[in-house]
Amino acid sequence: MARIVQKYGGTSVGDVERIKKVAERIKLTRDEGNEVVVVVSARAGVTNELIARAKAVCPQPSERELDQLLAIGEQETTALTAMALHGIGVDAISYTGAQAGIFTDMVHTKAKINTINPKPIEKDLKAGRVVIVAGFQGINDEGQVTTLGRGGSDLTGIALAAALKADKCEIYTDVDGVYTADPRIVKTARKLQEISYDEMLELASSGSKVMQSRSVEFAAKYNVVFEVRSSFNHNPGTIVKQEVASMERVVVRGVALDKDQSKVIVSNIVDKPGSAGKVFRALADANVNVDMIVQNVGRQGVANLTFTVPQTETHKAVKALEPVLKAIGGGEVAVDDAIAKLSVVGVGMRTHSGVAATLFQALAEAGINIELISTSEIKISVVVHQDRAEESARVAHAAFKLDQA
Amino acid sequence: MARIVQKYGGTSVGDVERIKKVAERIKLTRDEGNEVVVVVSARAGVTNELIARAKAVCPQPSERELDQLLAIGEQETTALTAMALHGIGVDAISYTGAQAGIFTDMVHTKAKINTINPKPIEKDLKAGRVVIVAGFQGINDEGQVTTLGRGGSDLTGIALAAALKADKCEIYTDVDGVYTADPRIVKTARKLQEISYDEMLELASSGSKVMQSRSVEFAAKYNVVFEVRSSFNHNPGTIVKQEVASMERVVVRGVALDKDQSKVIVSNIVDKPGSAGKVFRALADANVNVDMIVQNVGRQGVANLTFTVPQTETHKAVKALEPVLKAIGGGEVAVDDAIAKLSVVGVGMRTHSGVAATLFQALAEAGINIELISTSEIKISVVVHQDRAEESARVAHAAFKLDQA
Numbered sequence: 001m002a003r004i005v006q007k008y009g010g011t012s013v014g015d016v017e018r019i020k021k022v023a024e025r026i027k028l029t030r031d032e033g034n035e036v037v038v039v040v041s042a043r044a045g046v047t048n049e050l051i052a053r054a055k056a057v058c059p060q061p062s063e064r065e066l067d068q069l070l071a072i073g074e075q076e077t078t079a080l081t082a083m084a085l086h087g088i089g090v091d092a093i094s095y096t097g098a099q100a101g102i103f104t105d106m107v108h109t110k111a112k113i114n115t116i117n118p119k120p121i122e123k124d125l126k127a128g129r130v131v132i133v134a135g136f137q138g139i140n141d142e143g144q145v146t147t148l149g150r151g152g153s154d155l156t157g158i159a160l161a162a163a164l165k166a167d168k169c170e171i172y173t174d175v176d177g178v179y180t181a182d183p184r185i186v187k188t189a190r191k192l193q194e195i196s197y198d199e200m201l202e203l204a205s206s207g208s209k210v211m212q213s214r215s216v217e218f219a220a221k222y223n224v225v226f227e228v229r230s231s232f233n234h235n236p237g238t239i240v241k242q243e244v245a246s247m248e249r250v251v252v253r254g255v256a257l258d259k260d261q262s263k264v265i266v267s268n269i270v271d272k273p274g275s276a277g278k279v280f281r282a283l284a285d286a287n288v289n290v291d292m293i294v295q296n297v298g299r300q301g302v303a304n305l306t307f308t309v310p311q312t313e314t315h316k317a318v319k320a321l322e323p324v325l326k327a328i329g330g331g332e333v334a335v336d337d338a339i340a341k342l343s344v345v346g347v348g349m350r351t352h353s354g355v356a357a358t359l360f361q362a363l364a365e366a367g368i369n370i371e372l373i374s375t376s377e378i379k380i381s382v383v384v385h386q387d388r389a390e391e392s393a394r395v396a397h398a399a400f401k402l403d404q405a
Numbered sequence: 406m407a408r409i410v411q412k413y414g415g416t417s418v419g420d421v422e423r424i425k426k427v428a429e430r431i432k433l434t435r436d437e438g439n440e441v442v443v444v445v446s447a448r449a450g451v452t453n454e455l456i457a458r459a460k461a462v463c464p465q466p467s468e469r470e471l472d473q474l475l476a477i478g479e480q481e482t483t484a485l486t487a488m489a490l491h492g493i494g495v496d497a498i499s500y501t502g503a504q505a506g507i508f509t510d511m512v513h514t515k516a517k518i519n520t521i522n523p524k525p526i527e528k529d530l531k532a533g534r535v536v537i538v539a540g541f542q543g544i545n546d547e548g549q550v551t552t553l554g555r556g557g558s559d560l561t562g563i564a565l566a567a568a569l570k571a572d573k574c575e576i577y578t579d580v581d582g583v584y585t586a587d588p589r590i591v592k593t594a595r596k597l598q599e600i601s602y603d604e605m606l607e608l609a610s611s612g613s614k615v616m617q618s619r620s621v622e623f624a625a626k627y628n629v630v631f632e633v634r635s636s637f638n639h640n641p642g643t644i645v646k647q648e649v650a651s652m653e654r655v656v657v658r659g660v661a662l663d664k665d666q667s668k669v670i671v672s673n674i675v676d677k678p679g680s681a682g683k684v685f686r687a688l689a690d691a692n693v694n695v696d697m698i699v700q701n702v703g704r705q706g707v708a709n710l711t712f713t714v715p716q717t718e719t720h721k722a723v724k725a726l727e728p729v730l731k732a733i734g735g736g737e738v739a740v741d742d743a744i745a746k747l748s749v750v751g752v753g754m755r756t757h758s759g760v761a762a763t764l765f766q767a768l769a770e771a772g773i774n775i776e777l778i779s780t781s782e783i784k785i786s787v788v789v790h791q792d793r794a795e796e797s798a799r800v801a802h803a804a805f806k807l808d809q810a
Binding site: 016019020023050053054056057058059061062064065066068069071072075076078079080081082083084086087093094096099143144 | 421424425428455458461462463464466467469470473474476477480483484485486487488491492498499501504549
């Protein structure tokens with residue numbers, strides 16, 4: 001008998017028929033003799049509907065009230081899932097975040113989990129019940145409902161798996177697992193059996209939207225092994241864990257493409273100490289997420305700074321730069337939206353050299369120009385023109401032989 | 406400065422536009438310098454939608470889970486109402502039943518309120534906040550969500566008014582107040598300025614569907630004076646209280662018509678002690694709500710029993726009677742759906758005789774046959790043929806001069 005935490009996303013519980021399917025799957029796991037704790041998201045679309053209604057009554061709703069409102073989405077699916085289980089003869093009980101003992105800090109709309117009291121759930125498991133917990137939500141010390149922000153339900157699942165010392169944590173979503181590349185772009189992409197937390201994190205931050213980084217970081221911190229898999233079939237998914245058996249032989253684990261970035265070029269700024277610092281301080285103060293940064297000093301003490309930001313934040317970035325450039329004595333700002341960031345990721349890079357060379361050579365042979373380069377211990381990212389983005393992903397995927405099992 | 410509890414029904418908070426209107430009304434009351442506590446229902450239709458979804462996943466959903474599910478309807482409108490108030494510059498906070506300290510017994514789907522802890526709300530009122538409380542729900546000693554059953558939001562409003570020692574309790578609904586008769590049937594019906602709890606109770610049980618009896622009984626028990634009024638205009642409504650000033654001069658307060666009853670005639674049963682008792686015990690065991698009862702002993706020790714039941718329970722009643730008639734040695738059952746119950750209500754009847762005579766004479770003059778009669782201290786009810794029902798209401802209304810202010 002194992003203790004298993006399963007998390008089902010909004011698409012998996014999108015309507016009553018899908019909720020009944022989820023119940024069948026839970027029953028299967030239960031009938032194999034396991035203890036099962038289930039975390040569910042709100043039905044797909046419900047959270048956005050509620051936000052729209054909130055904005056219709058008040059353009060800038062208070063975060064405390066927004067949390068109070070949004071929490072009902074998951075409360076609905078938990079109760080419906082428990083009922084669906086009753087309907088097929090499985091004893092089950094639904095809990096809100098508060099009832100499940102998920103205590104958070106005081107920050108509304110993006111609370112952090114402080115502690116989980118495992119006692120109520122332990123008691124139900126002992127009594128033979130399946131426990132259904134509302135994802136995405138908790139309660140603070142003042143008894144106010146809080147929500148955990150984007151990807152919050154994954155976080156609830158992984159945090160519960162840690163608190164309950166679960167043997168297994170299954171994250172059910174609408175994709176089959178983690179692939180070596182996006183199968184819509186790279187036809188030969190393969191599903192990975194295993195991936196390390198670090199690789200998963202780099203893929204997530206490189207445009208591969210399977211899970212939010214935050215949940216993966218939490219899993220890494222508490223060493224929660226989890227599996228990403230689909231709720232629409234019974235295929236095995238991808239196991240995410242600390243150390244991956246095949247790690248040493250595989251250099252690159254996957255390729256990711258992010259087409260939602262812009263390149264910002266700040267040119268002709270006076271190259272004196274502190275100029276770059278002032279530029280990035282201003283961007284940070286304006287809450288702009290800067291990703292890749294390149295600085296080159298040109299002729300006669302004039303420098304150029306190039307960096308990438310999410311396209312949605314370009315306007316904010318340009319606005320934040322205006323007063324700074326005035327203060328440091330001039331410079332021009334140009335923006336290029338027609339770019340894409342290609343990343344190759346693999347913990348094997350740590351001990352294998354030549355990854356950059358292989359990538360650059362392959363792209364050069366395909367005639368694809370590299371506009372920016374940045375590297376981390378387990379990732380190399382390059383910026384290419386958006387017209388060549390998908391081709392560059394296919395070229396990289398082939399260059400590292402990712403299509404070969 | 407007064408302390409006012411306002412309760413808004415599901416039609417009043419039916420969509421975001423109406424919620425904004427409700428917020429304006431709350432602000433008006435607040436701006437007059439009052440402390441305001443607001444109870445809201447779920448948006449009209451939401452509770453039924455949720456029940457439909459529950460039945461789609463499980464034909465007989467558990468009551469615990471049903472409560473967990475249904476509670477979200479009011480949680481939504483409380484948060485939206487608080488946001489709408491913020492939008493027009495009024496400080497406000499929303500509470501679930503649990504957060505508002507509404508503790509109930511352990512009975513799901515029709516819980517009774519045990520206690521209300523007024524401290525959290527008192528604290529907010531002191532801080533200058535409007536407090537929005539979810540109607541219809543509470544929490545039991547095990548931390549489970551409970552709901553109060555039909556009319557539960559009115560009950561929340563009145564119970565909060567009692568617990569908070571409010572100066573005034575306003576029940577906003579989609580009608581203007583309590584009328585001397587249903588204005589759709591009796592064109593000359595007038596809105597009553599005041600009515601006593603007892604009269605309101607008799608009207609409610611006689612087919613006048615302004616409020617559930619339960620809430621009125623609770624108000625009477627704790628002597629909570631409340632006003633029934635419309636959220637769609639600013640007309641004064643009807644004040645409901647213990648003693649009504651004009652009581653002694655007015656004999657009959659209003660006329661009510663109930664067309665949803667059936668007449669059941671059990672004939673030719675042996676008239677021996679205990680027969681009638683067995684009949685009504687069987688009906689009670691089957692949860693049939695029997696209203697008017699008439700027994701007449703016919704020739705040679707054979708008795709007839711006639712009574713009325715809600716039309717929805719006729720089938721249940723007939724089924725429950727079968728074994729009983731067998732046990733007591735025979736009898737026949739006949740059902741007549743084409744009836745209506747006309748009631749005239751007024752505490753003035755206590756000291757004034759002749760009400761029955763006036764009613765019977767007026768109906769006789771109009772050629773309307775009376776099939777059954779029952780009387781209480783402040784009410785006389787007669788059963789008439791359904792074809793003459795509305796006419797009989799108009800005749801009674803005129804006979805007691807209810808159209809005269």
